[in-house]
Amino acid sequence: MAQAKAAPAPTRGERNNNPGNIDYSPNNPWRGKLPRDVSIEPRFERFDSALNGGRAAVKLIEFYKDRRGINTIRGVISTWAPPSENNTRAYVDAVARSVGVDPDEIVDLTEYRIMRPLLEAIIRHENGRVIYSPEEIDEMLRRAGIVNPAAPAIPPKPAKAPTTSTASAAGVSGGGVLATAIAVVTEPTLREAVAALDYKWLLAALAVAGVLLSAYAAYRAARANRAAS
Known part of the structure; x- marks a missing residue:
């Protein structure tokens, strides 16, 4: 049975993560430069990565x-x-x-x-x-600051898509109608009552508010008539 060939040993430049075999110099503060250790490498620079x-x-x-x-x-x-x-x-x-x-x-x-x-x-x-x-x-x-001009540009992150679920849509529309209802109801007590209602019960609340408003209007008219008589 043939034996598998052993992988070639790393070259000096590969061992040092210095593929260009740059000579050591104390004056060059290279990025990723490792401290000099002559017992490991007496001549060339060593780096933390190739x-x-x-x-x-x-x-x-x-x-x-x-x-x-x-x-x-x-x-x-x-x-x-x-x-x-x-x-x-x-x-x-x-x-x-x-x-x-x-x-x-x-x-x-x-x-x-x-x-x-x-x-x-x-x-x-x-x-x-x-x-x-x-x-x-x-x-x-x-x-080193040199980029391949033919490399594809990194596409911008897509804008966050608006939520279109039924529940969210209902919440948005419900909130808008609820605000309208609050604006229409001018009596402070009725305003607080409508604001406290959940939008799921909005239709019922509007119906009740309509009845209350009609009753209140009739009450005010009756008082005005009594005052005038």
Whole structure:
């Protein structure tokens, strides 16, 4: 029976959650940066997640652009992996092919269409593979402020639908009619009596109120007649 192949061991960058193999520096307060421990990693930064490690790679490239005026793939990679310790020419050529531009072409490093393949190519070159999903790569970019313009916009939350149940509709209409009945009944005692009634008994209450109003009107008329005589 054939034995299952063991999963490949994590690379150094993967272990450190630093897929770009950024060198440690006490001057860089990266988001998610872990305290230095030379017994674990003597040279490179370590992060609490690969997403924050990827974000740091993007921010470092932006630093090259903003502070050093670098705006070509050759400029980025020559700074990232200097010839003193790397085959920088091969690195530059591989990344430029992935991005789809000439190594010396001026590019906008803040554009998703440039930074997305650039980041992925650096991760591949530094680790020999890319174990992160397309969604994770996009999240690394998003955390650095670069968003895929083709991504669907998050739809707004729908407005709360009005309640249309029979009970609720009856309550609303009942409340409106009840208020009308209260306004019509001008005698304080009758107003309080109508206000205390449940809307389910509204019709009966209106009928009673009508009778009472008629009786009261007749009573007032009778008193007026007696006073006049």
